[in-house]
Amino acid sequence: MRALTTDLGVGFLDLEELSDEDRMLQTEAHRVAAEVFRPAARALDAMTPAERVAPGSPFFEVMGTLKSLGYHRLFLPPEYGGPPEPLSPLAQALVLEELGWGSLGLTTAFLTDMLPFSSIAALGSDELKQQLLVPWAEDEEGRFHGCWAITEPDHGSDFLLGIRDDMDRSSQRGQLVATRQGDGWVLRGQKSAWVSSGPVATHAAVHAQAGADESLHHSFYAVVPLDTPGVRKGAPADMLGVRDDPQGEIFFDDVFVPDANVLIGSGPLYAVFGDQLLCVTSTTIAPVAVGVARAAFEEALAYARNRVQGGGPITRHKNIQLTLYAMFEKIESARAYARQALEYVRRTSIAGIGGPAADPGQAPLGASPRHSRAAQIMAKRVAYEVAHDAVQVCGAFGLSRESLTEKLLRDARCLLIEDGTIEVLALDAARDLIDHYETSDYDFEEVMAQW
Ligand SMILES: Cc1cc2nc3c(=O)[nH]c(=O)nc-3n(C[C@H](O)[C@H](O)[C@H](O)COP(=O)(O)OP(=O)(O)OC[C@H]3O[C@@H](n4cnc5c(N)ncnc54)[C@H](O)[C@@H]3O)c2cc1C
Known part of the structure; x- marks a missing residue:
């Protein structure tokens, strides 16, 4: 029934600015969006939440394909397998638009996957890079997947607006609280049911309140491998849209996070x-x-x-x-x-x-x-x-x-x-x-x- 037309996002700016490399990158991203994302997204959209995260789900196939094509390395520095010349902002926008054209959910999954690891690339110690970033960068099968665990059941907008807001922060107690122990922190609590790729993630970029008597805004930012003892996952959520990227809760029952994994301390x-x-x-x-x-x-x-x-x-x-x-x-x-x-x-x-x-x-x-x-x-x-x-x-x-x-x-x-x-x-x-x-x-x- 449908004959898809596409101008590959040819805005008037593109006519002058696109280099041959940009155009190739865009064409290839469009191919992935059309041939890999679109069919999988339609299939995932029609599945139950449990089916979407079960072994053999098209979600894993797509993430494996992206890894085999090296898409997760596109935004990394060259020393970790990124392009010899960092992608220009225009090239980044071209890729993101094409992938978004293919599927919002799968592009969200692609982006959240990168967050813990690109954060380590920018802010982590050499040891943490060897331990977590290098295996992820070298992954060609989709063995690893990242997510961003920021919002909590009682704090959605609070997290986003609170950073520069003048609301009374002392009343905002976080629901993921870290307590100091030895050379690290013990996490207890949970993140919201809306964490994109939460049910399938192996690693999370986590915001946690540092100290039980503090407020939400006295938090730190750390990367937590989700096979650490004490991590539990909730059932995947059943949402109106973006059904091709599963969302779900992550619980932390006394999960130890060494200081080395804290990328930005509270303060x-x-x-x-x-x-x-x-x-x-x-x-x-x-x-x-x-x-x-x-x-x-x-x-x-x-x-x-x-x-x-x-x-x-x-x-x-x-x-x-x-x-x-x-x-x-x-x-x-x-x-x-x-x-x-x-x-x-x-x-x-x-x-x-x-x-x-x-x-x-x-x-x-x-x-x-x-x-x-x-x-x-x-x-x-x-x-x-x-x-x-x-x-x-x-x-x-x-x-x-x-x-x-x-x-x-x-x-x-x-x-x-x-x-x-x-x-x-x-x-x-x-x-x-x-x-x-x-x-x-x-x-x-x-x-x-x-x-
Ligand atoms: C598809 C999807 C993917 C998501 N992925 C992630 C993820 O990867 N990781 C993660 O941690 N979270 C994720 N979220 C959660 C998302 O960040 C929150 O849903 C969003 O920040 C809003 O929070 P809330 O849903 O709790 O709504 P609330 O904060 O409860 O807001 C409810 C209503 O009140 C309004 N409101 C709230 N506070 C104020 C205020 N101070 N002033 C004025 N109006 C206000 C809002 O505009 C809204 O209309 C995802 C959500 C969706 C839908």
């Missing part, structure tokens, strides 16, 4: 790091969301060219033409902004992560929270609006399980919550804007005097 640097990490995740998910939007647009366009109503293809009707145009305009704008924000954050965020302690009165170090959040919010909104319109263009077919638009709409809906709700991200951006946006020579008293 002022944790807030700087957390803020910069969110800048990186925001600008990483934005091109993925653009890919979701493009997938929906292309489905709608292909369908509209073929669907005959009123004596001809529905593309003859003005309402369909205007809808398709509006979708295109939104995608182009979101793509341009997402790429620019990613470029900016990749250039500046490391300075923030390695920089001096944050002073609450000063502008945040490194990458710009307001720009990275804005790029993420815009791309997520565009993905949802375009997926919504794509269903409308496709009529009843767009709502049927046979149609990809139905899945894309469910996935895009989840994007408005995944990695921070768009409202909370906007509040965080607004705070940065209000506190740090420079206005030129504005003298409030003088303006009032002239009134």
